[in-house]
Amino acid sequence: MNNIRIIGGGLAGCEAAWQAAERGLAVELYEMKPARFSPAHESVKLAELVCSNSLRSNAVDSAVGLLKEEMRRCNSLIIRAADNTSVPAGGALAVDRKKFADTVTKAILEHRNITVIRQEITELSPADVPVILATGPLTSEAMTESLVTLTGEKHLAFYDAIAPIVAADSLDLNIIYRKSRWDDDNPGDYLNCPMTEEQYTRFIDLLGSGD
Structure with a gap:
């Protein structure tokens, strides 16, 4: 069985892990929580939403809505979890944050071809298997420094926003x-x-x- 390594257990990392595992690859999914949290993360769950709980429009006559429908037809774990944990949001696809993360985490942990490794990866070093870097806008300082060294770029910026939750x-x-x-x-x-x-x-x- 061919192996693949994925760094980051957010939405992109979990989707990549799921798609690779469904195609018979042995997946190693690295997630730094709970050993280390970013300033925005609070839960040990995978696919934790720290920004808006809305995945934007669900209408197929919009680009983002059409992309979601294409992902549904490609057996997307993230979109299926979103559909199953959706909350009213007009024409948008919004989710219950906790139920969404619980659903994705359960699916990933139960997949026979996926091994979740709770360990922070601080640098990109040569590997004997394909590696997907999916650390997102909350990439750690150590990994950012590794990316700067690898790419030769001095100005790398990652931005994200935190949606306030009101009682x-x-x-x-x-x-x-x-x-x-x-x-x-x-x-x-x-x-x-x-x-x-x-x-x-x-x-x-x-x-x-x-x-």
Whole structure:
């Protein structure tokens, strides 16, 4: 059986591991958690979403929606998990973060051709098997330094955003209103919070200092 090594247990790494394993390859999937966490990660689960829980449009007449449909037809683990753990989001495919990560983690751990190794890889060194680097925008400093050495590039940048999670019982539903994202006829799945400029500025300040 041919081997392949994948570094990073996020969405891309898990999908790559799944597709390779389904084709009969012996997969070694390296994930640095729980030995080490990035500033944004909290869970030991694979495929942890730290940004938005939305995977964007599900409509096949959009590029991202068409890509999802193509992935469904290619037996995508990530899209199947997203479909099975989806939450209302209008025309978008959004997921329950915890259930999504649980679903992907379970599938990866139970696949007979995948071995998950909880170990941080800090450099890209010559290997006797194909290697997929899927560490994403939260690549560690050590791996970034290795990439700089390998590529000769001095300016490598990785960006990601963290979507704030707000407690539902802190929302005043007498002020907030439901509306669809694109103002169409679909039921409103998005909660909209009207604010003045002063209120918005204060909201941003409080958000930045929150837990």
